[in-house]
Amino acid sequence: MASTNNRVAPAARVYAFGMCHSAEMIADLSRRAYEYRAQVLRMVYGRKSGHIGGAFSIAEILCCLYFHQMRVDPARAEWPDRDRLVFSKGHACAMLYTMLAHRGYFPVEELETFRALDSRLQGHPEPAKTPGIEAAAGPLGHGVAIGVGMALAARMEKSKRRTYVVLGDGELNSGVIWEGAMVAAKYGLDNLTVIVDYNGVQQSGTTQQIMPTEPIAAKWASFNWHVIEIHGHNVAEILTALDTAHEMHGRPVVIIARTTKGKGVSFMENSPAWHGGVPTGEQFQKALAELEEGARQWSA
Amino acid sequence: MASTNNRVAPAARVYAFGMCHSAEMIADLSRRAYEYRAQVLRMVYGRKSGHIGGAFSIAEILCCLYFHQMRVDPARAEWPDRDRLVFSKGHACAMLYTMLAHRGYFPVEELETFRALDSRLQGHPEPAKTPGIEAAAGPLGHGVAIGVGMALAARMEKSKRRTYVVLGDGELNSGVIWEGAMVAAKYGLDNLTVIVDYNGVQQSGTTQQIMPTEPIAAKWASFNWHVIEIHGHNVAEILTALDTAHEMHGRPVVIIARTTKGKGVSFMENSPAWHGGVPTGEQFQKALAELEEGARQWSA
Amino acid sequence: MERLILNPSPGVTLMRKAYGEALVELGHAREDVVVLSADVQSSDFSCMFEAAFPERFINVGIAEPALVDVAVGLANGGKVPIANTFGFLFATRALEMVRTHLAFSGANVKLAAAYAGLSDSFDGPTHQTIADLAILRSLPNMAVVVPADARAVRRLLPQVAAWNGPVYFRLCRNELPDIFGEDYQPEIGKAVMLMPGQDATIIACGVMVGIALEAARRLAQEGIHARVVEIHTIKPLDTEMVVHCARETGALVTAEEHSIVGGLGGAVAECLGESYPVPLERVGVRDTFTESGPYEDLLRKYGLSSDAIVDATRRAMARKPSAAPIEVQSMCG
Amino acid sequence: MERLILNPSPGVTLMRKAYGEALVELGHAREDVVVLSADVQSSDFSCMFEAAFPERFINVGIAEPALVDVAVGLANGGKVPIANTFGFLFATRALEMVRTHLAFSGANVKLAAAYAGLSDSFDGPTHQTIADLAILRSLPNMAVVVPADARAVRRLLPQVAAWNGPVYFRLCRNELPDIFGEDYQPEIGKAVMLMPGQDATIIACGVMVGIALEAARRLAQEGIHARVVEIHTIKPLDTEMVVHCARETGALVTAEEHSIVGGLGGAVAECLGESYPVPLERVGVRDTFTESGPYEDLLRKYGLSSDAIVDATRRAMARKPSAAPIEVQSMCG
Numbered sequence A, B: 001m002a003s004t005n006n007r008v009a010p011a012a013r014v015y016a017f018g019m020c021h022s023a024e025m026i027a028d029l030s031r032r033a034y035e036y037r038a039q040v041l042r043m044v045y046g047r048k049s050g051h052i053g054g055a056f057s058i059a060e061i062l063c064c065l066y067f068h069q070m071r072v073d074p075a076r077a078e079w080p081d082r083d084r085l086v087f088s089k090g091h092a093c094a095m096l097y098t099m100l101a102h103r104g105y106f107p108v109e110e111l112e113t114f115r116a117l118d119s120r121l122q123g124h125p126e127p128a129k130t131p132g133i134e135a136a137a138g139p140l141g142h143g144v145a146i147g148v149g150m151a152l153a154a155r156m157e158k159s160k161r162r163t164y165v166v167l168g169d170g171e172l173n174s175g176v177i178w179e180g181a182m183v184a185a186k187y188g189l190d191n192l193t194v195i196v197d198y199n200g201v202q203q204s205g206t207t208q209q210i211m212p213t214e215p216i217a218a219k220w221a222s223f224n225w226h227v228i229e230i231h232g233h234n235v236a237e238i239l240t241a242l243d244t245a246h247e248m249h250g251r252p253v254v255i256i257a258r259t260t261k262g263k264g265v266s267f268m269e270n271s272p273a274w275h276g277g278v279p280t281g282e283q284f285q286k287a288l289a290e291l292e293e294g295a296r297q298w299s300a
Numbered sequence C, D: 001m002e003r004l005i006l007n008p009s010p011g012v013t014l015m016r017k018a019y020g021e022a023l024v025e026l027g028h029a030r031e032d033v034v035v036l037s038a039d040v041q042s043s044d045f046s047c048m049f050e051a052a053f054p055e056r057f058i059n060v061g062i063a064e065p066a067l068v069d070v071a072v073g074l075a076n077g078g079k080v081p082i083a084n085t086f087g088f089l090f091a092t093r094a095l096e097m098v099r100t101h102l103a104f105s106g107a108n109v110k111l112a113a114a115y116a117g118l119s120d121s122f123d124g125p126t127h128q129t130i131a132d133l134a135i136l137r138s139l140p141n142m143a144v145v146v147p148a149d150a151r152a153v154r155r156l157l158p159q160v161a162a163w164n165g166p167v168y169f170r171l172c173r174n175e176l177p178d179i180f181g182e183d184y185q186p187e188i189g190k191a192v193m194l195m196p197g198q199d200a201t202i203i204a205c206g207v208m209v210g211i212a213l214e215a216a217r218r219l220a221q222e223g224i225h226a227r228v229v230e231i232h233t234i235k236p237l238d239t240e241m242v243v244h245c246a247r248e249t250g251a252l253v254t255a256e257e258h259s260i261v262g263g264l265g266g267a268v269a270e271c272l273g274e275s276y277p278v279p280l281e282r283v284g285v286r287d288t289f290t291e292s293g294p295y296e297d298l299l300r301k302y303g304l305s306s307d308a309i310v311d312a313t314r315r316a317m318a319r320k321p322s323a324a325p326i327e328v329q330s331m332c333g
């Protein structure tokens, strides 16, 4: 992980870990998820490159992790007992970078350099360049096994730190996911939580067309994981699921979060075309308007 | 696959596919499984190299496949419509070679050259050298996905040929197994049958110690396979399961065959030490005596 | 050589589109061709084959090891499978399958390696492929073929399918200048002399062929006559041509969209060492990962430019025993 | 050089046993070392560490991609993970993990590559590893280290652990002659001159070091004085030593338990081409898969013998420009 230089004060409010999930907090995080989507939209539109669909589906989940659940400190990015996030579906990193910037790891303005030559914000996460990134991603499938290693290291050091892993649902096609799942269960890693962004779409089609994933809960259960199923755009459900995972004993937990790829923009939702598509000027304006409307619905 | 030169008349009786499973046939195949174990014992003892444990656990299953179920013809080893066997747990190939020799693919005497320099019987199966071998094996995990390709080819050509895949249970640790399992289910490959040699031991310990596999039936079921569980040393059960698999429509079938690693030799059974161990002279004699006794129990 | 190379280049063609079209044409010509993808057919344009021959198209999902193994099974059934995904995934994620079943067992599977070199430029170093030639070339029995423009793709793909054994066919994601004319008739395993010259030889593959021609034209303006040779087949290497050029020109430069370690430059270095040692300069990525950005910018920043080739040619020539003695810094590493 | 090399060799040591013991010693010296296996700890003797430090030993089962990724996660937590499995599995099955997280991201993971070269002789070509040096060397930032005897294992392993970044440590399965004496103090990245000589230089690694010494002694009896240099670090290569020997002896031979493509021979060929071109002969497996059989028989049959080195040395010397002109057949491929 790169060191946190050019640090700016966090622009966005953090709800301390453990505090109760007030209606205000839930509304605030929900609203910000839409604002962060708009930010991602601008980045991809600006650079004419990037992955919108899977970034939009994971917005609320990352909001909950970075602004409440995870004990991290941008001022001490290398703090050994920080919680870890492995963002395994690395193509959606425009949303991850947006979270990191708003959490205070680097200036929000730097988001504009996404995917540009000489930028710290690479096309896929690169820990040596970007403060706050724990593991490289891009090639799919690594998250669970890397998370296992992090969780084992925490256990060896008797640290209470937790490891979170975010997967795509198409990513579950990849065998190394299931290798990692077996290892996690063998070692009973209850300090490891995996979240599947279950948006039903992979790159070139729906999971139903390309590689069916159902029965997804039964798969993880048969690999000896505790399974929680939630709506992945419902902040209250996300927060509760993360708490439940936190209290689990003796088993790793997977949260299957039902989401919508391209969430928040009518013409992007559930469409494989927006996995890696770049909007035209007109589409950009329309999408922005929809996202602003989405944010407004959560405003006080 | 190498061409069948030096062909000899099959020494061993073949029970034509489809014929009823008489008590005599069952006894004969059961007895021969013990004789073939003795053959494997001699090969490994002679060369001081090879894998006895997993060869002994798969004896009855291979007997049923080669001497009844599979439509193959050593005289036409390249016959396009032959059934295919992918022997994925390639380390146990001493038993496979023994079957092939007795089925008539090459002289039984050639078995003595196992693992010797310049031999056609390599340490792990090599299709270019050994008649009757369909796919290289050794590195574990390939069987299911290769079998999928074979089954897809058969379907494209509207051929009734079937594909059988033999896996180890430790082999199920490997992610590519589950990748292949997903693809098979996606394409509803009912012409594909996988047999898991479920002997509960892998290389350096029991599966319970090294990588627990339970609940194994639930795993395959959650990957949308039809699961049959049998005793893998019971010829009658094996034959029935293969018939059931044959009649399945729309889904691939996995037969979980409970077996004993090192089956037939008291001091080898269930012991990881005999995964790749080589017997001393004394152990060899004792093992041979036990196997001969095992064969006698099935003699008329 | 008018109709061998086009000067100036009349335009650019999206290589993956040329590939998709050639694949469909191949599908019409050969019924035994089956195409496989691992959920990136919209990226590499094998989706064009899917549209034309849905019953001969298989999608295994995001599972590259299975992609290769399924192809191996199809080859066992007499098919000619063409497996498609990003080059780096064949060269790394699925490499054991490639080694065991293609290189070792000889399964007649073709790997169409999309997005190779730096051409997946914005996705960054995890998706770029700067070591695939070195890796694939290290496997016995693999053929490794790198087309340089759209015409080359069209003319080489049927040969890839007809080749008796496994082939790694390395493709670029982007628009490339059309460089070859009507008379370009590449043959797997045979180098192609594109431009004569006696002062040095520039050996190039892929996107670097056009850039090498540009470099040679610039050098010609200074009175330096560099020969340009295309080696589209990295393995089996046309060693005769390499030795021939070493003898005749006494100094070699290789240019590839790949690390300087182990690829075309490595193959030529090995050949020279064992046959006819002359000064060799390797133009390529200097054993480092690169970054995200526009393709052209990346090529320039990481030394894959006509400037770099011009400099390398001068350096190689200066190192000829006949040349005036100058101190040349070692750049090997 | 009495105490640098032992002549005659006083005996043989099982390298994997030496490795297991060195691993336990390392475990005592460093609390941050964690050892991982993929169900072959009884083969590679990392089970000795398991017995001594069960709480610092992790077994992921037969899952080599996960093996490397779990190690990557441990490294993120400040551990120094040493992952153990067969060399071919790191170099192929788990290569994408190695490339993405070790080479690219710099994860401080050490790969102990058991059963390398032809040493898993009876298991045959699927388990042997003749391309791992080429493959690992093609990745930026990887260190590639090949010890030649038990003492080398003991002295190099702590350096592997202390090296700032990923290392591929290539180990032999079998008994090897003890060749190094007390004074052997290898340092990662530095070649070791083992025997003086001006007529040619033999550069060797691993099991071929002892065989190279034997070849040099035989040549000496004919009045040919071949220098013998051990290059235990294939990457980063000690290019200074290579160039120095090229200048001083004018002809080089490489000897490795690996394909002649891309490994030690490839690295030396690249260095010579770009620095000081002299005749180079590569002794190694000639770009083919081998077979099952006794280790010694395989080494002999596939040209990894002192005979082969003696012949290669004569050929290289004959090709010096100063030598009487003879027709030398190209052997590059």
Ligand SMILES: Cc1ncc(C[n+]2csc(CCOP(=O)(O)OP(=O)(O)O)c2C)c(N)n1
Residues within 6 Å of the ligand: A053, A054, A055, A057, A089, A091, A092, A138, A139, A140, A141, A167, A168, A169, A170, A171, A172, A174, A197, A199, A201, A202, A203, A261, A275, C038, C039, C040, C062, C063, C064, C089, C093
């Ligand atoms: C191993 C690997 N194969 C292929 C790709 C190309 N790829 C990038 S994203 C993607 C689809 C991912 O789908 P999913 O996991 O469902 O992600 P999401 O829907 O959340 O975007 C593919 C195939 C890759 N990055 N890595």
Ligand SMILES: Cc1ncc(C[n+]2csc(CCOP(=O)(O)OP(=O)(O)O)c2C)c(N)n1
Residues within 6 Å of the ligand: B053, B054, B055, B057, B089, B091, B092, B138, B139, B140, B141, B167, B168, B169, B170, B171, B172, B174, B197, B199, B201, B202, B203, B261, B275, D038, D039, D040, D062, D063, D064, D089, D093
């Ligand atoms: C990918 C891979 N990893 C490791 C090995 C080494 N190995 C050979 S056999 C074996 C154990 C296999 O156990 P199992 O599948 O249960 O086979 P069986 O009990 O039937 O012998 C291992 C780890 C291998 N051959 N391939």
Ligand SMILES: [Mg+2]
Residues within 6 Å of the ligand: A054, A168, A169, A170, A197, A198, A199, A200, A201, A202, A261
């Ligand atoms: Mg998805």
Ligand SMILES: [Mg+2]
Residues within 6 Å of the ligand: B054, B168, B169, B170, B197, B198, B199, B200, B201, B202, B261
């Ligand atoms: Mg077993």
